[in-house]
Amino acid sequence: MRIESNISCEAALELMSPFIDSMVSVGAADSLQSHLSNCKSCKRQLQSFISLRNVIAGVEPVPVPEDLQLETRVRLSHARLHNRRDRWQAGFDNILRPFAMPAVMGVILTLLGFGILFGGLTAPRQVIASEDGQGVFVAGIYQPPTTMDSTLRRLGGVSPELDNALSVQFELNTVAVQARDSLGTASSFADHSFLRNRQRLMTPATAFATRSATFPPRSCRRSVS
Amino acid sequence: VGVRREIALNEVERGGVLDAQEAVFVARLQANEDAAYDELVRVYHASMFHVAYRMLGDSNDAADAVQEIFLKVFRNVQRFRGDSSLKTRIYRIAFSEILNRLRWWKRRFRSSTVSLDDDHEGNGHYIHLASTSPSPLQVLESKERESAIQQALTKLSGEHRSIVILRDIEGFSYSEIADILGISSGTVKSRLARARADMKKSLARHLSIQGMDL
Numbered sequence: 001m002r003i004e005s006n007i008s009c010e011a012a013l014e015l016m017s018p019f020i021d022s023m024v025s026v027g028a029a030d031s032l033q034s035h036l037s038n039c040k041s042c043k044r045q046l047q048s049f050i051s052l053r054n055v056i057a058g059v060e061p062v063p064v065p066e067d068l069q070l071e072t073r074v075r076l077s078h079a080r081l082h083n084r085r086d087r088w089q090a091g092f093d094n095i096l097r098p099f100a101m102p103a104v105m106g107v108i109l110t111l112l113g114f115g116i117l118f119g120g121l122t123a124p125r126q127v128i129a130s131e132d133g134q135g136v137f138v139a140g141i142y143q144p145p146t147t148m149d150s151t152l153r154r155l156g157g158v159s160p161e162l163d164n165a166l167s168v169q170f171e172l173n174t175v176a177v178q179a180r181d182s183l184g185t186a187s188s189f190a191d192h193s194f195l196r197n198r199q200r201l202m203t204p205a206t207a208f209a210t211r212s213a214t215f216p217p218r219s220c221r222r223s224v225s
Numbered sequence: 226v227g228v229r230r231e232i233a234l235n236e237v238e239r240g241g242v243l244d245a246q247e248a249v250f251v252a253r254l255q256a257n258e259d260a261a262y263d264e265l266v267r268v269y270h271a272s273m274f275h276v277a278y279r280m281l282g283d284s285n286d287a288a289d290a291v292q293e294i295f296l297k298v299f300r301n302v303q304r305f306r307g308d309s310s311l312k313t314r315i316y317r318i319a320f321s322e323i324l325n326r327l328r329w330w331k332r333r334f335r336s337s338t339v340s341l342d343d344d345h346e347g348n349g350h351y352i353h354l355a356s357t358s359p360s361p362l363q364v365l366e367s368k369e370r371e372s373a374i375q376q377a378l379t380k381l382s383g384e385h386r387s388i389v390i391l392r393d394i395e396g397f398s399y400s401e402i403a404d405i406l407g408i409s410s411g412t413v414k415s416r417l418a419r420a421r422a423d424m425k426k427s428l429a430r431h432l433s434i435q436g437m438d439l
Binding site: 014016017018021023048049052053055056057059060061062064065068069071072073075076077079080083 | 262292393394429
């Protein structure tokens with residue numbers, strides 16, 4: 001239906017909802033009011049929209065459960081407390097944890113440093129020349145240790161040839177001592193001949209063990225001298 | 226003249242800038258003050274329950290929703306930068322939660338949903354709203370009107386229902402509704418017109434019996 005207005009009833013109907021909320025432009029409001037002044041049907045429609053809005057706006061508030069506020073506060077309080085703990089935990093993780101590993105490594109390195117430092121400052125261990133397995137020098141000539149036999153036994157036993165060689169060594173040493181006393185230069189010759197003999201007769205393993213026992217570490221020799 | 230003045234007032238953009246008092250209150254919330262949260266719950270719990278009940282139609286669901294809404298407000302308050310009023314922000318969180326619940330409900334109980342169109346006698350989901358005990362006529366009419374309005378609201382979609390509640394019950398402006406629901410003002414206007422037309426049909430059928438001319 002079209003009446004003496006610049007908008008149709010359909011257009012007027014679309015404008016009614018925003019019109020009752022005053023959310024139309026001034027021009028649209030004027031057009032609608034002009035239309036309504038000539039269209040009783042649309043005017044009734046507008047009245048029904050206004051009544052509907054009033055009815056809806058007039059609904060009674062729903063009674064709120066009595067314990068809703070308390071329950072909400074308690075639940076919110078728990079959540080906030082939990083969140084506060086999380087924040088402390090997060091703060092601990094973010095601030096202290098990055099320092100934890102360097103701190104532990106620092107302590108370890110400090111202990112190691114002090115250990116090495118104090119270890120270097122302590123007096124060297126006193127080596128006794130007659131200590132087992134080190135051998136002795138008698139009158140400047142090295143005497144094999146008494147434990148050499150057990151060492152050789154552990155490495156594979158003493159062959160008859162080695163036993164023979166050791167006997168020769170003893171005899172040569174005795175001769176060398178006597179010769180040094182008399183000549184003064186026979187000891188080195190005796191040592192050389194002994195070693196040549198022994199290395200020729202021994203297996204590689206026993207040769208190594210015997211050489212180690214024959215030539216003790218430098219510190220041993222130094223302390224003896 | 227009155228209409229023109231209201232139109233002019235509505236055309237003034239509501240900036241959403243917090244006033245000093247509200248800014249202080251938000252700062253107290255962000256500082257996790259106990260008293261501020263107590264005040265928040267005290268001020269908003271009733272309106273939140275009212276909105277949740279109108280949207281969900283069940284008292285227990287509404288109470289659960291209210292508690293969840295306040296928890297979400299607490300979790301989001303640190304990100305609040307004052308780009309809108311605190312009330313708008315709270316309602317935005319509330320409607321997000323409520324519409325999520327409605328969608329979940331629709332997915333889960335789609336097959337068992339009771340149509341209110343088939344139940345004009347009030348024997349459906351909202352039977353508790355209608356009083357069956359003897360009572361004065363006005364009380365009975367009021368309760369029946371409440372029931373009819375609630376039924377008409379329930380027939381609307383969640384989006385239309387939320388707009389009607391925000392505008393006609395809670396009294397928000399179009400721009401505030403657009404901010405709360407995350408839609409444009411034009412969409413608010415068109416959806417509200419459609420929702421009101423649907424409501425008018427539903428309530429005309431229910432309320433014309435009582436002589437209400439809609």
